[in-house]
Amino acid sequence: xxxxxxxxxxxxxxxxxxxxxxxxxxxxxxxxxxxxxxxxxxxxxxxxxxxxxxxxxxxxxxxxxxxxxxxxxxxxxxxxxxxxxxxxxxxxxxxxxxxxxxxxxxxxxxxxxxxxxxxxxxxxxxxxxxxxxxxxxxxxxxxxxxxxxxxxxxxxxxxxxxxxxxxxxxxxxxxxxxxxxxxxxxxxxxxxxxxxxxxxxxxxxxxxxxxxxxxxxxxxxxxxxxxxxxxxxxxxxxxxxxxxxxxxxxxxxxxxxxxxxxxxxxxxxxxxxxxxxxxxxxxxxxxxxxxxxxxxxxxxxxxxxxxxxxxxxxxxxxxxxxxxxxxxxxxxxxxxxxxxxxxxxxxxxxxxxxxxxxxxxxxxxxxxxxxxxxxxxxxxxxxxxxxxxxxxxxxxxxxxxxxxxxxxxxxxxxxxxxxxxxxxxxxxxxxxxxxxxxxxxxxxxxxxxxxxxxxxxxxxxxxxxxxxxxxxxxxxxxxxxxxxxxxxxxxxxxxxxxxxxxxxxxxxxxxxxxxxxxxxxxxxxxxxxxxxxxxxxxxxxxxxxxxxxxxxxxxxxxxxxxxxxxxxxxxxxxxxxxxxxxxxxxxxxxxxxxxxxxxxxxxxxxxxxxxxxxxxxxxxxxxxxxxxxxxxxxxxxxxxxxxxxxxxxxxxxxxxxxxxxxxxxxxxxxxxxxxxxxxxxxxxxxxxxxxxxxxxxxxxxxxxxxxxxxxxxxxxxxxxxxxxxxxxxxxxxxxxxxxxxxxxxxxx
Ligand code: GLC
Ligand code: GLC
Numbered sequence: 001x002x003x004x005x006x007x008x009x010x011x012x013x014x015x016x017x018x019x020x021x022x023x024x025x026x027x028x029x030x031x032x033x034x035x036x037x038x039x040x041x042x043x044x045x046x047x048x049x050x051x052x053x054x055x056x057x058x059x060x061x062x063x064x065x066x067x068x069x070x071x072x073x074x075x076x077x078x079x080x081x082x083x084x085x086x087x088x089x090x091x092x093x094x095x096x097x098x099x100x101x102x103x104x105x106x107x108x109x110x111x112x113x114x115x116x117x118x119x120x121x122x123x124x125x126x127x128x129x130x131x132x133x134x135x136x137x138x139x140x141x142x143x144x145x146x147x148x149x150x151x152x153x154x155x156x157x158x159x160x161x162x163x164x165x166x167x168x169x170x171x172x173x174x175x176x177x178x179x180x181x182x183x184x185x186x187x188x189x190x191x192x193x194x195x196x197x198x199x200x201x202x203x204x205x206x207x208x209x210x211x212x213x214x215x216x217x218x219x220x221x222x223x224x225x226x227x228x229x230x231x232x233x234x235x236x237x238x239x240x241x242x243x244x245x246x247x248x249x250x251x252x253x254x255x256x257x258x259x260x261x262x263x264x265x266x267x268x269x270x271x272x273x274x275x276x277x278x279x280x281x282x283x284x285x286x287x288x289x290x291x292x293x294x295x296x297x298x299x300x301x302x303x304x305x306x307x308x309x310x311x312x313x314x315x316x317x318x319x320x321x322x323x324x325x326x327x328x329x330x331x332x333x334x335x336x337x338x339x340x341x342x343x344x345x346x347x348x349x350x351x352x353x354x355x356x357x358x359x360x361x362x363x364x365x366x367x368x369x370x371x372x373x374x375x376x377x378x379x380x381x382x383x384x385x386x387x388x389x390x391x392x393x394x395x396x397x398x399x400x401x402x403x404x405x406x407x408x409x410x411x412x413x414x415x416x417x418x419x420x421x422x423x424x425x426x427x428x429x430x431x432x433x434x435x436x437x438x439x440x441x442x443x444x445x446x447x448x449x450x451x452x453x454x455x456x457x458x459x460x461x462x463x464x465x466x467x468x469x470x471x472x473x474x475x476x477x478x479x480x481x482x483x484x485x486x487x488x489x490x491x492x493x494x495x496x497x498x499x500x501x502x503x504x505x506x507x508x509x510x511x512x513x514x515x516x517x518x519x520x521x522x523x524x525x526x527x528x529x530x531x532x533x534x535x536x537x538x539x540x541x542x543x544x545x546x547x548x549x550x551x552x553x554x555x556x557x558x559x560x561x562x563x564x565x566x567x568x569x570x571x572x573x574x575x576x577x578x579x580x581x582x583x584x585x586x587x588x589x590x591x592x593x594x595x596x597x598x599x600x601x602x603x604x605x606x607x608x609x610x611x612x613x614x615x616x617x618x619x620x621x622x623x624x625x626x627x628x629x630x631x632x633x634x635x636x637x638x639x640x641x642x643x644x645x646x647x648x649x650x651x652x653x654x655x656x657x658x659x660x661x662x663x664x665x666x667x668x669x670x671x672x673x674x675x676x677x678x679x680x681x682x683x684x685x686x687x688x689x690x691x692x693x694x695x696x697x698x699x700x701x702x703x704x705x706x707x708x709x710x711x712x713x714x715x716x717x718x719x720x721x722x723x724x725x726x727x728x729x730x731x732x733x734x735x736x737x738x739x740x741x742x743x744x745x746x747x748x
Pocket of ligand 2: 421422437574583584
């Protein structure tokens, strides 16, 4: 679906204006756009006519409601025309924007009982259509774009709106649209509600046409839905359902801390963004066209970490989908298509960090739910029937994949890339436009990743616990040994003296070391290795984090590496294709910042952790919106780094792993409320000036009401559960039937 428009026309003098997503602002006296959980309200006043439209999708429906309320603020009666408009997509976004020689001749619509039906290609192999209905008697309609807009005109001044008269056009080829025309007379102070429904319907193949054998689409299934939602009272009821749905979801974790920006993000917007990234992965947004990437294997596993507490059942399903695309050798398709749930062959496999993320996702799911049975569920490889093994074995193969691919230093081979999609050490692309993601000109037997080593340790330690819970001592000991071995390798070849190195390239040269001229220190291995526990006890973690503070931290967040790459390096790949300060080339790649926050909490530095949290917190950054430029409630993938001309300018908001990772960092590491296999852990590492905070956390059917009270300057925790001392930091699972637990955590 393309743009959505509502135009108003004053029929006494022919003046018109738009009051929707793309208003002609100069014609408006007031304009506000307010987003809430699953809805948007756009309000405007022009020529003393107030228009407020609430756009939302009712829970469980394939339709969008536009509920318009018009109010006459004049002292006289108003004679107003309303024109709705929507541009239909011809179902295949790529074809729609390229294949004009065909698709200017395929468009078809029906106009029946005042409802516009868009049915391009329904006559052949499609069995789905769109419909656009309105609650009012129509003065006219249009379904052909040129008839509506007029020649050489745009959406800012459609000819039909200017004339005050629809042309009742029926699209046959060209560019189908939907537009209703409604005339209203509003007395002084009078309000009127008008409902539009924009819906989508799929019919069973055998019931496509009505009557059968005709070319007329079967509308029976939507008639009732249309009738239902054209009633304002049903619209209001649906909106209440949507509101309650979100109240329940957000209610699973609420906090009250001394910092309003923490509260706003944790309680509302960060959680909301986690839901959006979980659902959409990196498919469609303003920055993602929706026709390129499907569900990323590593992305979706990470998105799950910030979402699993909201709807664990959906997380379970996602885990099953992801694991079913895994390859027999433990590797993973880098992406899969959400509709077919099949691995994407064009991109293929070979991003060597991918499989390990599955272990972290499953660990998070187990900790949240205690659903150990999931590990015995049979799951195929590459969706091939007959290849099923228990999910547990998928996890084992995931880690074995790393162990089977060690390089000259015994560090994991990087393959096409690790978490950093742009560190393409086997690519060597010198052809313009070639994809860095799929081009591989080297065998890949030399280039190694310290990042994957850290990730492996983190994931292997989870496997140790998981195996132990399954009473599998052998597996547990084996993974413990593998993790220990990998740690030793990191200390031997991955430690640079003051920080963790990043990688070894195809020539066996180090990257992310003081021996490099550019790219001396990278953020990713510092975050992941310390998160995995490396150097926490012996001071080397502190050293690495001090180096991060010294070389990478800026007032707007922590940049990805320094010094930035000043030129394109054939042997490094896409990372050096970006101008310095942007994206992976020393931008503040926000996704990585929470790893440092988590690492800071591992060494007990709550002030530093929360300071980093605040630097990229969109709510806090509202103060500098002129610079930041993105929404003040949603994380962006990137904030320009210090090497860019506009440090602090954000880009690519919404679909980013930043959402889940920040959620994990603030809720689990800083506030320290973290699900564990055997209970809920309370282990805050908060700023020293905070005297405490309160939280409500729903966990395995119990509502935990937590008060954290500072008694001293440290982070040591003593727990009182229902007034009784509990040793350690994990609250054991209560007896069946207990619904509420009051917890006091003294820290000091
Ligand atoms: C993008 C990708 C993610 C990758 C990151 C760093 O956010 O979606 O998979 O890890 O870039 O390159
Ligand atoms: C580009 C981006 C990177 C993203 C990748 C996904 O390389 O720089 O952030 O992960 O595209 O294909």
